[in-house]
Amino acid sequence: MYSLDILIQGFPGKSEDHGGLGWSTVPLLRGHGEVVLIDTSSYSYRVHPLERLGRLGLSREDITSVVLTHCHWDHICNYPLFPEAKVFVPHHDLEWAASQPVGTWHIPEFHVEKLETDQRVIRISEGDEFLPGLRTVATPGHTPGHLSYVAPGHRADLIFTDDAAKNQAELVAGQADMTLDAAASRASIQRLRTLAAEDPSNVIVCGHDRLLGLDGDKCSIFRNYELPSRPALRRNSRRRRSSTSPTLDSRRTSPWRLRNRLAPQF
């Protein structure tokens, strides 16, 4: 079994005028002697994951495995920060990304080039159990070779949908925004919903949203995954309305973010 911490809580936002925001979720799994990141977010998050690893008493050298879901810039660009990690990459997605012309939607050409030749890279495909209990689920649509992952958690399964179902709206509606193949995305989301519905305690980790659960057609939000707060935040707590330290969840749901010229993605 693996324990789950969320280093970066994803957010389902996009801008009208300033390009992709790429606020993607960065989960951390610990168990079976492994310390695993599922995706790494983007350049705008080079500091945050490292600082939050520090809160857990970890450094970037402690990461034993980085697992990528697809080859978009907001998921893969920080993989070089973890020098000791094996890097698991969806084989089909890497082949596809490497074959695309420069300028293709959300593909960081140099990172893809590096992944193709990096000796640390291990290519994985549908059905592989590549770490203890951690297995792949093919979820094409958003990109042709997108992989989602399932890991056994302490209470139930942890289902990393990532950008196959980027947020609650896509999971509930069964269809995806920003996909290269809408029909494939619908089938992938249905596959993920079927997996999730096997047990209402299963935790769904979307690429750009909170932690979710499915009970039939009802979608709920898990709120009990919180990292220890930074000492600096505790020192500043008098300036905040609440006497308790802020959590990732409370910061994410701040209305400021929605009002500040950001349109929700759904």
Ligand SMILES: [Zn+2]
């Ligand atoms: Zn993506």
